[in-house]
Amino acid sequence: MIFENSLAFAQQLDAQDPLSHYQNEFSFPQVNGKKVIYFTGNSLGLQPKRAKAYVDEVMNDWATLAVEGHFYAEKPWWDYHERFTNPLSKLVGALPTEVTVMNTLTVNLHLMMVSFYQPTSKRYKIICEEKAFPSDQYLFQSQVRFHGYEPEDAIVEVKRRKGEHNIRLEDVVAKINEVGAELALVLIGGVNYYTGQVFDMKTITEAGHKVGAYVGWDLAHAAGNIELQLHDWQVDFAAWCSYKYMNSGPGNASGCFIHEKHHTNSELPRFAGWWGHNKERRFKMEPHFDPVQGADGWQISNLPVLSLAPYLASVELFAEVGMEALIKKRNTITAYLEFVLHEIDREVKGNFEIITPSNPKERGCQLSVFLHGEGRSLFDYLMKNGVIIDWREPNVIRLAPVPLYTSFENIYRFGQILKSGILEK
Missing domain, CATH: 3.40.640.10 (Type I PLP-dependent aspartate aminotransferase-like (Major domain))
Known part of the structure; x- marks a missing residue:
């Protein structure tokens, strides 16, 4: 698939996604009055509404x-x-x-x-x-x-x-x-x-x-x-x-x-x-x-x-x-996140290094990103702007676009927030 780093393209992917409605099955925290972009399901998954x-x-x-x-x-x-x-x-x-x-x-x-x-x-x-x-x-x-x-x-x-x-x-x-x-x-x-x-x-x-x-x-x-x-x-x-x-x-x-x-x-x-x-x-x-x-x-x-x-x-x-459907979406949404990261890196002339294998057979839905030249301040910026991610020393962020509750629009909007955080420092 040829990806595009645009809101319209991300929304098109969501419209074609048979699992998109499952996002409504989960409770999301809010930051600044808006539902967060949640990338830490590899640490603690969101609460399914039916659990109560x-x-x-x-x-x-x-x-x-x-x-x-x-x-x-x-x-x-x-x-x-x-x-x-x-x-x-x-x-x-x-x-x-x-x-x-x-x-x-x-x-x-x-x-x-x-x-x-x-x-x-x-x-x-x-x-x-x-x-x-x-x-x-x-x-x-x-x-x-x-x-x-x-x-x-x-x-x-x-x-x-x-x-x-x-x-x-x-x-x-x-x-x-x-x-x-x-x-x-x-x-x-x-x-x-x-x-x-x-x-x-x-x-x-x-x-x-x-x-x-x-x-x-x-x-x-x-x-x-x-x-x-x-x-x-x-x-x-x-x-x-x-x-x-x-x-x-x-x-x-x-x-x-x-x-x-x-x-x-x-x-x-x-x-x-x-x-x-x-x-x-x-x-x-x-x-x-x-x-x-x-x-x-x-x-x-x-x-x-x-x-x-x-x-x-x-x-x-x-x-x-079913795991087959989850894995199919996982592969696509993780690849889209990888694409958006590379696009933002190119636009801001940064130095991101994705240390997770690029081969889909050697990764799940987590991408770990080495932020060369960036520090904890970028992580703090993302968190304050509604992107919940995970920090690991010395300067790695872990991003997990869990297919059950992550949308392609989430990926696009994350990229724009990341770009703003780098340019505003």
């Missing part, structure tokens, strides 16, 4: 049924999480029995490492990406120390080549082969939070398995953003937060995937709790743990239904739209 009804339903059932809501609510609480299995499995490319919801992201990654990080004197190393999200870095450090190893020895980072912003696939595979028989686990963010780079999960998973390691993925920036085929890729486990692209609300529950090949492995350790116990016998209060067959067998405590309610609202919205 789902929460109110639980509150009303609690008020009128109290403890009986576990079994007699319209959506009984004791199996509330089971409503996620079909829609979530389609979102991440899994069997329904391979997905569950529980806890929060880093908690789930810790629990997954109980099962899938079993270091020995010879096989104890973890491979991750350089500049992983800090929570993952802390996770790795605490896990290896817990097992008696030093992070400097046990954690192996795949680094970017000098002068490059993204990690090459061949370097990931080469590092896996180099560590080889010492490698216990590969655990990488499927989409790098800083650059927006999408990793080739299929190839990396195959490489990890070839040397005898488990392979898991932190999908915080991937779930609801990119195509995933976790079952077919033979991924051992994965976890994701629900409050970014999945729009479930701040700090909300995490999704979790465990491949079916591990479901009946009684030798695989796990931390147990009563909600992971045989569903049909759970309330018999038996002394010995008999796990549910499937990902639900990794659950520990009964679930926070009030937190799950807005997540369910969003998951059902995703099921209604």
